[in-house]
Every structure is written in C-alpha cells, then in structure tokens.
Amino acid sequence: MSSSSDDAPIARDRANGPISEDHISKEVDRKMDQETPSNGHVEPGVSIRMGPIDEMDVDAPATNGNVNGKRKARSSITNGNSYKEASSDEDDEPLNKRRRTSQQVAQPKDDSESELSDVPLVARKPPKASPAQIGESSDSDTPLNTKLVQKKEKIEQAAAKEAKAIRNKEKAAPKRKVKEESDSDDEPIVKKKKQPAKRVSNGVKKNESDSDVPLAKKKAPAKKTKAETATATKKTKGKGKAETKTEQDEEAQDEEEEYRWWEDPTKGDGTKKWTTLEHNGVVFPPPYQPLPKHVKLIYDGVPVTLHPDAEEVATFFGSMLNSTHNVENPTFVKNFFEDFTAVLKKTGHAKDKDGNTVTIKSFEKCDFKPIFEWFESERLKKKALPAAEKKALKEEKDAAEAPYMYCIWDGRKQKVGNFRVEPPGLFRGRGEHPKTGRVKKRVMPEQITINIGKEAKVPEPPAGHRWKEVKHDQEGTWLAMWQENINGAYKYVMLAANSDIKGQSDYKKFEKARELKKHIDRIRKDYKRDLKGEKMADRQRATAIYLIDQFALRAGNEKGEDEADTVGCCSLKYEHVTLKPPNTVIFDFLGKDSIRFYDEVTVDEQVFKNLKIFKKAPKTSGDDIFDRLTTSALNKHLTSYMPGLTAKVFRTYNASWTMARLLKEMKATGTIPEKVKQYNDANRQVAILCNHKRTVAAGHAGSIEKMQQKINGLRYQLWRTKQMILDIDPKQKKKKGADYFARPEDLDDEWVQQHIDAEVEEKRQKITKKFEKDNEKRKADGEKEMKPKELDELLKEAEDFGKKMRKEHKTGKVEAEGKGPTVEKMEANIEKLNQRIDNMKIQMEDKEGNKEVALGTSKINYIDPRLTVVFSKKFNVPIERFFSKTLREKFDWAIKSVDEDWEF
Structure with a gap:
C-alpha cells in the first residue's frame, strides 16, 4: 500500500550532512x-x-x-504536565x-x-x-541456515494462507443487524451472539468455531443478581446449623464471584480506566544515618569529616567497592566524582581533625576503604542474626508496609506493584550508559503527584511536607508519579503484574498481534x-x-x-x-x-x-x-x-505465530522433562527465527560443570548399588556379566577421592546448619540450647560416612544398605537412578542449547502466554514447569481463559 505524494515523509531536518534524492x-x-x-x-x-x-x-x-x-530531536520534549x-x-x-x-x-x-x-x-x-x-x-547433511530459511518460508506461506482464509470467511458471512465482525477493517467489531456451549473442566465455555474471534469480543456470562448471590451464600453445610457465613464460606464466595475481566467485552474499551480509586500513597526510604565518628573518608592520607549530605554521597561509592564492574569503569568514576565535588562545594568541603578546610580535588587521593569495611561488617552482622530475629524484623517491615500494598480500584482490592520510592544512590544504567555513576537524588514529597478518586481520602504526606499535586486522572492507571533527576524520566507507581489492569494491558497486546494475522x-x-x-x-x-x-x-x-x-x-x-x-x-x-x-x-x-x-x-x-x-x-x-498497528507489534506477532505453528505440528511424548525439552526446543527456534539472542552468561560453564558433577555422583551411586547386588548374591556377576558391574572409566581413582571428600564436607555443612537452626528454635521457645560438644558428636556421623566410603573404594566391596535388602529392591533402585540420570542429562542438554538464546525474552514478552497454557493442557505438563509463581500470577488470565483447543 504505497502512500500518496501528500503523505510521503519529509526528509529530516539536519544541521549537516547530505540528504538522499x-x-x-x-x-x-x-x-x-x-x-x-x-x-x-x-x-x-x-x-x-x-x-x-x-x-x-x-x-x-x-x-x-x-x-x-x-x-537533534524532531519530536517535542515530553510535557511535564x-x-x-x-x-x-x-x-x-x-x-x-x-x-x-x-x-x-x-x-x-x-x-x-x-x-x-x-x-x-x-x-x-x-x-x-x-x-x-x-x-x-x-x-545433518542439510546446512543449518538452509533448514531455518525453509522453515521460515513455510511459516510465512502458512500465515498468508491463513490471512486470506480469515478475510474470505468474514466476507462470506451473512450480513445481519448484529454482525459477528465488520467487513471493514476500520469499523468497530460488534460482539456476536453465542449459542450455549458445554462447560469444560477449567470453567471456560468451549466453542471451537470461534477460536479466531478475540476473547474481548465474546459475550460475557450473565452475572447473578444481588438477591441470588445473597440466597446462595446463606446455604449451610448441615441441617440445623445457624445461617452464618464462615471464613470458608467467604473464600468460596470470592472464588465463585472471581472477576473474569477477559470475558467482559465492556472493560477497557474506552479511555476511562476507573470510577473510584483509593490508596495510601507511597513508602519513602529511611532518612540517612550518619557514619560512626571513627569511620572517615581518607583524603591524601588524612581522615576527613564531611557534611552529612556529602558523607551520604561518599557512602554511595564506598559501600560498593566490591562491584568492580562499576567502580573500575572510567565513565562511572568520572560522573560520580563530578557530582561528589559539586556537593562538597555546596556544603563547604571537608574538615580535618583540627577543623581546617580540606578541598577534595583528586579522586585518586580518595580512600573509601574505611567506609566499605564498615558497611561490610554491618552486612555480616545482619547476616549472622538468629532466624527468629530476622523473622521479627521482616514481620515489622511487612506490617509497616501493609497499608501501601493494596489499593481499592472500582471497589475491588488490587495489589500495588512498586509502592516504594527509589532510595538515593548512584545510577548504574544498563549496557554502557553515558550517565552511569551520576548521583540519584533523594525524592521528596514535594516532587510527587498523587492520583486518586475525588471522593477518596488523600494520603497524608510525611510531617512538615506536602505533595506536589493531587490529580483525579481517570484515564491514567498510575497511583503516584515523580520525575527523577538523571534522565528526567517520569517514574510511576502502578498496579502489580497480576492485577486486572496489567493483565488487560498484556491481553490487548497479544490480541493486537492476533489481529495482525488477518493483514x-x-x-x-x-x-x-x-x-x-x-x-x-x-x-x-x-x-x-x-x-x-x-x-x-x-x-x-x-x-x-x-x-x-x-x-x-x-x-x-x-x-x-x-x-x-x-x-x-x-x-x-x-x-x-x-x-x-x-x-x-x-x-x-x-x-x-x-x-x-x-x-x-x-x-x-x-x-x-x-x-x-x-x-x-x-x-x-x-x-x-490496521488501527493501532505499530512496528513493535511485528515482534509479538512473529514470535506468537511461529510458536503456534510449531506447537500445532508437535507430538510431545515421553516423560515430563522430555516434554519440557521439546517445548524449549520450539521456544529456541522462535528465539532464533525472531532474533532474540544473548551472550553466554559468565557463570554458564560453571553451572554446566556442576550439573555434570551431579550426574557423575549419581553414576557413582549407580555403581555402588550394583556392587550391593553382588554383596547379596555373588552369582549375579556370572548371570549379568562383568561389564554390568564395572565402574565407568572416567570415574577414576582421583575423581572418587575428590567425590568422597566433597560428600563428607556436604554432610558436615548440613549437620551444622541443622544444629544451628535447632538451637535457634530452642532459644525462641525458651528451652535449653545444645552445647558445642553435641555438635561434635553429630559431626562424627559425617566422619564415619567418609571412612566407610574410603574403605569401599579401597576394597572394591560395598555392603548392601537398607532394611531387608534384596536383589529385586536393588534393581528397582537402579531403575530410579537411571531415570534421574536421564532427566538430568536432558536438563543439561537443554541448558547448553539455550546458552546463546534468550528463551525468557520470547516466552515472557513476545509469545502469547495462552500458547504455553495450550501446550501444558494438551500434553499434561504442569504449568509450573513453564511459569514461575510470579509469572503464573501475571498470566492468570491466560491460564484461566483457554483450553487445549484454543488457537492463536
């Protein structure tokens, strides 16, 4: 579709340089x-x-x-209002x-x-x-590049065929007063009238004929009247019991009346996002606590005293000396020192022990080590706190933040995402940002704008302060906002990823990608x-x-x-x-x-x-x-x-459509780990075809080595179990053959020695941790703590284990373990060990295959999560194998809205 001459983009205004003809x-x-x-x-x-x-x-x-x-920027600077x-x-x-x-x-x-x-x-x-x-x-005899090109061509051909089929289907549909979809791309799509359908196991109505109709266009289920709801909730579990609602009844009611916004075509269609909104504002970071008097910045060999404002900036740098990636970065250091000296000038520079002014001019003469050592000692103290004390501190913090964690959005309780105001510190940025090392200033209440309902109580700002402004912007989904000083960007307090609003945003993004398949x-x-x-x-x-x-x-x-x-x-x-x-x-x-x-x-x-x-x-x-x-x-x-189509929709469409085609052709079989690997293989192809790549992580080789060591440990345990069979019945050697009982060649004497030492050390650590945890529990319960001598007795178990293993290695004979050991029991154990080894090998191969491919990027941001849910349900793989708890909350709408027959 070529644009007319009137619509042709005008060449950009350049101060210098040639323009194309x-x-x-x-x-x-x-x-x-x-x-x-x-x-x-x-x-x-x-x-x-x-x-x-x-x-x-x-x-x-x-x-x-x-x-x-x-x-030079062509577009105007973002309006602060x-x-x-x-x-x-x-x-x-x-x-x-x-x-x-x-x-x-x-x-x-x-x-x-x-x-x-x-x-x-x-x-x-x-x-x-x-x-x-x-x-x-x-x-393979076929070059890799050729294979992928052929696959990509087939996928694009299928996409073109599908697009034509959808448009032909829409044109062939009889015209009615209430149309299923408009023939014109620019006309609004009217919701279609659905026939009753059987309810499937996940509680979503199934209708195979409308799998291409966006869920937002489908008719929402009829809601109960207040009277019907009240009648339903008064039912009691048994005869003669009082008609009162228990906590379980309320939970059941909440479950029954769960708001399935993805089935409600009226939500999110207009610009007004809410009618009523109540919340408690934001949580500010604690005020700066000055360093103890004996902890000083050293300048040119002399300990100096700084104004609290300057000292706070010094602690930003001093506390992160272990982050060599930053503190050895010339840009980071240059930017920090420029901002640090600006604060020093404003606060009167530094003072020596006699009160004389010391002007700090050279970064090379600054020694931040005393500051770092103090912060490190505080960190270790906190780490060494008893579990009970850590728990109490966490409970205290959670109780203080509880009022800010939720808001009431149109009468519904919704979780707030980032309700904490960012603390001051040094900006790190991503990649090679030119402003890395700049000082992020403390955000004050006077910089924060609150967005809240007109009838709601405005949160109280900290004592002695006021809010910059209070808004009632019903078109915005933000609760509070402020402008940070590094890039002048606006920071917003939004709802959490698992909230209705965030879910609707994701849903709309993927529905827009689904719409693109028609064009x-x-x-x-x-x-x-x-x-x-x-x-x-x-x-x-x-x-x-x-x-x-x-x-x-x-x-x-x-x-x-x-x-x-x-x-x-x-x-x-x-x-x-x-x-x-x-x-x-x-x-x-x-x-x-x-x-x-x-x-x-x-x-x-x-x-x-x-x-x-x-x-x-x-x-x-x-x-x-x-x-x-x-x-x-x-x-x-x-x-x-297509209305609303932008360049970034292509990324979502290409990833989702490619995954949909691969899943359609897939026949996932085998164990759950094998099925997960097959899903990851498809995800990997999507990531490559859609250019979602990454460099190999620094710790990848070490991670693979650890996995291999675990596999080798299982293989050694497998050899020991086979030796136990010989201990029970020596005749099995002739029956099964000597090779069956031989130790793998790569598990040589040196490896076995190291393995035994590592196993003993691991046992010692487990025993010590359990001892410390039990003592903390005893202390919390007011009981007498165990003495160090008791720990020494417990640690003998690890030493005895080591002696036993070394004796086995020396003699080559392993005594059968367990109650009433038999050859059959040992063979069952061997089967279990072989299964564990196979599963770990699959996981390691999967990890190795993914080292240069950003599977997370594809799966979380670009592949429609409903496709992952379809795979999970179709091949009986727990959704937990693909989505973490956080992602399950984020994609709750996807998990609950489709069955295995849904199509992108």
Missing part, C-alpha cells in the same frame, strides 16, 4: 545491479551468526557515529536476560576485510552458531513491491518494514541531547551497517538500554541493493541511512492496514 533514477538502479554480483546467492531471512561475541569500545563518543554531536499511561509492552525484559557488553582491547585490522564493500565495525567476526545451539543434530499477507506483499519503488521515501519505508518484520529490529526513536545515544532501524547511521556482497548485511550499533546489537544476516538482493543506494556518496560516517523516514511516519503508514 527524492526519486531513484533508473540509471542508479542499473548501476547498483551491476555492482551487486548475483553469484553465490544465499537465501535471505535468517541470521547466520549468533552475535554479539566480539567486544566493542563503547566509551568513545564516536561509537555511534555522531561526528557533529547527537542528532502530561500524565498518560506509561507503555510497558517492550520494557519487561529481565535485566539478567539481556545482552552484556564489555570494554574492548584494541585489535589490529585483518587484511581480509578488504573484500567488504564497507570497512566493518569489528575486526574479527564472531563464530557461527553450532548446530547444537539450536537443537539440530551436528551430523500480514497484504503488508508483506506491499512492502516487497515498494522495495523497487521510484520514490526514495517509499523505498526507505519498505526496506525498514522488511528489516523490522524479518529481523526483529526495533523501530528506533529520537533522542534528546542528554539521552544515551542508542538507535533503532529508522535511526541507523552509515557506520552501523556494513555490506558484504552478494547479500550479507552486518549490523553493529548500541540498541535499547545501550546494549550492543551485533548481527550478521542474509537479506533479499533488492534490500541489499537499496541499502547500497541509501549509503552511496556523498554520505559518510555520521549520516542517517533512512534520512527520508521517521518512526512516526512509519507507524502512521502501518495504521492504514
């Missing part, structure tokens, strides 16, 4: 065709490397190519799942780079993904046509949509002067894209959260040619590639296909 001449097209050899063509559409691997220097200002400084709902569609990625970057040691250029059409950003390419990394067998074929057909368009704006837009759809690039937004210089597809610069004939593109830039995005991909030949045109002279480093395209113009174009 308005139209692409046939001469330029022919010239680029001649420069792009067609031999050696590789099928496009799949990443061929698993970057990022190489290190990247991100401290230098020119990393992102802003030779003339950061790009605007209180619109914060978007969180793509901000839920857990930090520990994201890619990490580190600082680079300069590397010499490789002569082989001359074959590239541009000088690459990295001197050495990261290694290709091994077949094992994506669950493929290494002995995806037209969008792809149009952007593939526009890849050859004469107008530069059309061709740039089509190329950008291609990259967003095929490689999950984010659209990218404009940055203000003080923001981290991160980019997305529309804001890519000349040096972020390296072209390697015939059709390989290397992306290398700082993406969301200042985390490096590196990927080497094969693209359609026309896309490769377009990128060459967008980069042609006189463009050079620092110039925009998509200089006639903006994110807002791109999204405006997408809404012409």
Whole structure:
C-alpha cells in the first residue's frame, strides 16, 4: 500500500550532512545491479551468526557515529504536565536476560576485510552458531541456515494462507443487524451472539468455531443478581446449623464471584480506566544515618569529616567497592566524582581533625576503604542474626508496609506493584550508559503527584511536607508519579503484574498481534513491491518494514541531547551497517538500554541493493541511512492496514505465530522433562527465527560443570548399588556379566577421592546448619540450647560416612544398605537412578542449547502466554514447569481463559 505524494515523509531536518534524492533514477538502479554480483546467492531471512561475541569500545563518543554531536530531536520534549499511561509492552525484559557488553582491547585490522564493500565495525567476526545451539543434530547433511530459511518460508506461506482464509470467511458471512465482525477493517467489531456451549473442566465455555474471534469480543456470562448471590451464600453445610457465613464460606464466595475481566467485552474499551480509586500513597526510604565518628573518608592520607549530605554521597561509592564492574569503569568514576565535588562545594568541603578546610580535588587521593569495611561488617552482622530475629524484623517491615500494598480500584482490592520510592544512590544504567555513576537524588514529597478518586481520602504526606499535586486522572492507571533527576524520566507507581489492569494491558497486546494475522499477507506483499519503488521515501519505508518484520529490529526513536545515544532501524547511521556482497548485511550499533546489537544476516538482493543506494556518496560516517523516514511516519503508514498497528507489534506477532505453528505440528511424548525439552526446543527456534539472542552468561560453564558433577555422583551411586547386588548374591556377576558391574572409566581413582571428600564436607555443612537452626528454635521457645560438644558428636556421623566410603573404594566391596535388602529392591533402585540420570542429562542438554538464546525474552514478552497454557493442557505438563509463581500470577488470565483447543 504505497502512500500518496501528500503523505510521503519529509526528509529530516539536519544541521549537516547530505540528504538522499527524492526519486531513484533508473540509471542508479542499473548501476547498483551491476555492482551487486548475483553469484553465490544465499537465501535471505535468517541470521547466520549468533552475535554479539566480539567486544566493542563503547566509551568513545564516536561509537555511534555522531561526528557533529547527537542528532537533534524532531519530536517535542515530553510535557511535564502530561500524565498518560506509561507503555510497558517492550520494557519487561529481565535485566539478567539481556545482552552484556564489555570494554574492548584494541585489535589490529585483518587484511581480509578488504573484500567488504564497507570497512566493518569489528575486526574479527564472531563464530557461527553450532548446530547444537539450536537443537539440530551436528551430523545433518542439510546446512543449518538452509533448514531455518525453509522453515521460515513455510511459516510465512502458512500465515498468508491463513490471512486470506480469515478475510474470505468474514466476507462470506451473512450480513445481519448484529454482525459477528465488520467487513471493514476500520469499523468497530460488534460482539456476536453465542449459542450455549458445554462447560469444560477449567470453567471456560468451549466453542471451537470461534477460536479466531478475540476473547474481548465474546459475550460475557450473565452475572447473578444481588438477591441470588445473597440466597446462595446463606446455604449451610448441615441441617440445623445457624445461617452464618464462615471464613470458608467467604473464600468460596470470592472464588465463585472471581472477576473474569477477559470475558467482559465492556472493560477497557474506552479511555476511562476507573470510577473510584483509593490508596495510601507511597513508602519513602529511611532518612540517612550518619557514619560512626571513627569511620572517615581518607583524603591524601588524612581522615576527613564531611557534611552529612556529602558523607551520604561518599557512602554511595564506598559501600560498593566490591562491584568492580562499576567502580573500575572510567565513565562511572568520572560522573560520580563530578557530582561528589559539586556537593562538597555546596556544603563547604571537608574538615580535618583540627577543623581546617580540606578541598577534595583528586579522586585518586580518595580512600573509601574505611567506609566499605564498615558497611561490610554491618552486612555480616545482619547476616549472622538468629532466624527468629530476622523473622521479627521482616514481620515489622511487612506490617509497616501493609497499608501501601493494596489499593481499592472500582471497589475491588488490587495489589500495588512498586509502592516504594527509589532510595538515593548512584545510577548504574544498563549496557554502557553515558550517565552511569551520576548521583540519584533523594525524592521528596514535594516532587510527587498523587492520583486518586475525588471522593477518596488523600494520603497524608510525611510531617512538615506536602505533595506536589493531587490529580483525579481517570484515564491514567498510575497511583503516584515523580520525575527523577538523571534522565528526567517520569517514574510511576502502578498496579502489580497480576492485577486486572496489567493483565488487560498484556491481553490487548497479544490480541493486537492476533489481529495482525488477518493483514500480514497484504503488508508483506506491499512492502516487497515498494522495495523497487521510484520514490526514495517509499523505498526507505519498505526496506525498514522488511528489516523490522524479518529481523526483529526495533523501530528506533529520537533522542534528546542528554539521552544515551542508542538507535533503532529508522535511526541507523552509515557506520552501523556494513555490506558484504552478494547479500550479507552486518549490523553493529548500541540498541535499547545501550546494549550492543551485533548481527550478521542474509537479506533479499533488492534490500541489499537499496541499502547500497541509501549509503552511496556523498554520505559518510555520521549520516542517517533512512534520512527520508521517521518512526512516526512509519507507524502512521502501518495504521492504514490496521488501527493501532505499530512496528513493535511485528515482534509479538512473529514470535506468537511461529510458536503456534510449531506447537500445532508437535507430538510431545515421553516423560515430563522430555516434554519440557521439546517445548524449549520450539521456544529456541522462535528465539532464533525472531532474533532474540544473548551472550553466554559468565557463570554458564560453571553451572554446566556442576550439573555434570551431579550426574557423575549419581553414576557413582549407580555403581555402588550394583556392587550391593553382588554383596547379596555373588552369582549375579556370572548371570549379568562383568561389564554390568564395572565402574565407568572416567570415574577414576582421583575423581572418587575428590567425590568422597566433597560428600563428607556436604554432610558436615548440613549437620551444622541443622544444629544451628535447632538451637535457634530452642532459644525462641525458651528451652535449653545444645552445647558445642553435641555438635561434635553429630559431626562424627559425617566422619564415619567418609571412612566407610574410603574403605569401599579401597576394597572394591560395598555392603548392601537398607532394611531387608534384596536383589529385586536393588534393581528397582537402579531403575530410579537411571531415570534421574536421564532427566538430568536432558536438563543439561537443554541448558547448553539455550546458552546463546534468550528463551525468557520470547516466552515472557513476545509469545502469547495462552500458547504455553495450550501446550501444558494438551500434553499434561504442569504449568509450573513453564511459569514461575510470579509469572503464573501475571498470566492468570491466560491460564484461566483457554483450553487445549484454543488457537492463536
């Protein structure tokens, strides 16, 4: 769907640098065709490397190519008086799942780079993904890239077929006064009238014929009248009992009247989010407690006294000396010291023991060790507190925070998410943020705006303070907000992830992705046509949509002067894209959260040619590639296909649709761990096809080694159990053969010695912990504590165990254990051990396969959670194997709203 000339995006206003021509001449097209050899063509559409691997220097200002400084923002600065709902569609990625970057040691250029059409950003390419990394067998004759391309092509063909089928079905439906769905994409969809259906086991009405109708459009079940509810709740359990409601009755009633908002088509349709809202505000961090008089910052060898404000900032740095990642980062140190000296100037600098002023000018002369040692000693003291005391402190804290944990939203009790105001400290940021180390100032009540119902009681601010403002914004889903000083961003107190409002936000996101499946074929057909368009704006837009759809690039937004210089597809610069004939593109830039995005991909030949045109002279480093395209113009174009469609919906759609196709073809069999692995294999393919990647975690090798040690320990126990069979019946050696009873060769004498030592030490630790816990319980109950001598007696058990194991190893004979040991019992134990070993091997293979793939990112943010629920119910795998308790609460709506026949 090409835009008219009136709608064409205007070239961005640039202070310097060339702008692409308005139209692409046939001469330029022919010239680029001649420069792009067609031999050696590789099928496009799949990443061929698993970057990022190489290190990247991100401290230098020119990393992102802003030779003339950061790009001027096109959009206006966020209005401080605007209180619109914060978007969180793509901000839920857990930090520990994201890619990490580190600082680079300069590397010499490789002569082989001359074959590239541009000088690459990295001197050495990261290694290709091994077949094992994506669950493929290494002995396959078909190249991995070809397999994935073929799979992706099939999935896209199925998507186009499905889209046409849905539209044909809608057109063929008879026109009625009350229509199931509107034939026009722009007309509102009217809820359809449903026929009665049988209730399935999970309490959701089943109707296979409307699996494609969004749940929000389906008719809600009839609600009971107040009179009916009152009558129902008065029923008693037995004859002659008083008609009073017990606590169990109330719980049963709450369960019966659970608010199933996903079945209510009237919720969330308008802009008004609530009618009544009551809450108790926010919890402030405790005030600063000055250091003891003997704990000082040392400057140039002299202990100095600081004003409390300056001392607090010094403790921010001093308390985290063990965080070498931060305190050894030059940017972190520079930013901290600038802010620290600013506070020192404001508070009169430091004083020595005689009261003389000491001006702190050099960071190198500052010694924060005394501060760190004091904080470390306090931490150890707290850790050493008895369990009963820790429990009492926690109960005290929970009691103080209890009034803030819930709000009353339209008469319903809802859990509040982040009701605590962030304490002051040092900003760390994500990735290589340029403001890391800056001081996060203490947030005062005068900076906080409260959002609450008009009739509700406004929470009392701390004594001597007042709120900045009290709002009654019924269009907002926030309870309180303030502006932080680092990036000027607004922080919101929102409802918890498992609340109705948050659930509705997730639900709408995935329903929008479901809606996209009706239009995806037209969008792809149009952007593939526009890849050859004469107008530069059309061709740039089509190329950008291609990259967003095929490689999950984010659209990218404009940055203000003080923001981290991160980019997305529309804001890519000349040096972020390296072209390697015939059709390989290397992306290398700082993406969301200042985390490096590196990927080497094969693209359609026309896309490769377009990128060459967008980069042609006189463009050079620092110039925009998509200089006639903006994110807002791109999204405006997408809404012409479907209301509310933006670039980020493609990520959700592609992940969910791909997973839906893979699950449809799946025949999960075997044990639960085997089924979980098959689900993870599908999730892994989604993550690769949708480019959700990560670097290998620093502790991955150690984690795999621990798992292998556990497996080896079970294998040794298996050998011992077999030896017990010989102790019971020596004739079994002849019957089963000597090989059956042989110890595995890799479990040699040295390994056995280390294993026995580790087992003894583990037993000692367990005994000691139990002794300490029992003593704490005795103390809490007012009983006499056990003496250290009793611990020594208990520890003899571990020593005796060690002696027994060493004797077994020396003699090679193992005495049968247990009451009334028999060969049959030992064989049953062997079967159980073999099953445990197999399960652990599956888990280890799964973990190894996932080391470079961000399964969590796909599963939590982009794959419709209802698909995971369908797998769980269809193959009888507990949902706990896929969703943690927190995620089960977050996706409660998904777990309760679908059965195994639901389709995305």
